[in-house]
Amino acid sequence: MRRTLIPRFLIVAVLVCSFRTVSTVCTGNATYRVTFTALWTSTSHPRQYPDNPHWSGLVGGSHNSMYTMWQPGNHSTPGMKTVAETGSQNTLLDEMSKQGSNILDTLALGSIGSGTGTTSEYLDVDGNHSLVSLVSMIAPSPDWFAGVHGLDLCNQSTWTQSRTVDLFPYDAGTDS
Secondary structure, rough: EEEEEEEOOOOOOOEEEEEEEEEEEEOEEEHHHHHEEEEEOOOOOOOOOOOOOOOOOEEEEEOOOOOOOOOOOOOOOOEEEEEHHHHOOHHHHHHHHHOOOEEEEEEEEEEEEEEEEEEEEEEEEEOEEEEEEEEEEEEEOOOOEEEEEEOOOOOOEEEOOEEEEEEEEEEEEOOO
């Protein structure tokens, strides 16, 4: 069985997830294919289009409610600071690995070297880890990123069939 999840980054990028399920209830498992498609162009943003626009690799994972990768208004962790300022994924992935059973799966996609492009990877979720958080650095910028936090793929005991979410740029607040 194939299903899709489609959040949008910044209205300039699209994150597409499709998955195969082992079970159609949230007590089962699902594997999502996460596809990050950047759509940032001089036509879509004629006044705000920089020289050399690009995206860091999308990074994140599936988790339970005991873990928060980022949330608007919260202070950035060192891992979020590193992603937002440099695009490096390692510190954030290390933070996630130290969360033990709060994290089910992680992904780290390759960067998109222009305002447009696509990259994808698979991500597992289960009934105990139905939340997904993902981020990508917006560049050039001092500490901006786009992402989704705590997106619940379980909807009333059923895995999400298809979903579109408009996302916006965030300032990590780390470059003062």
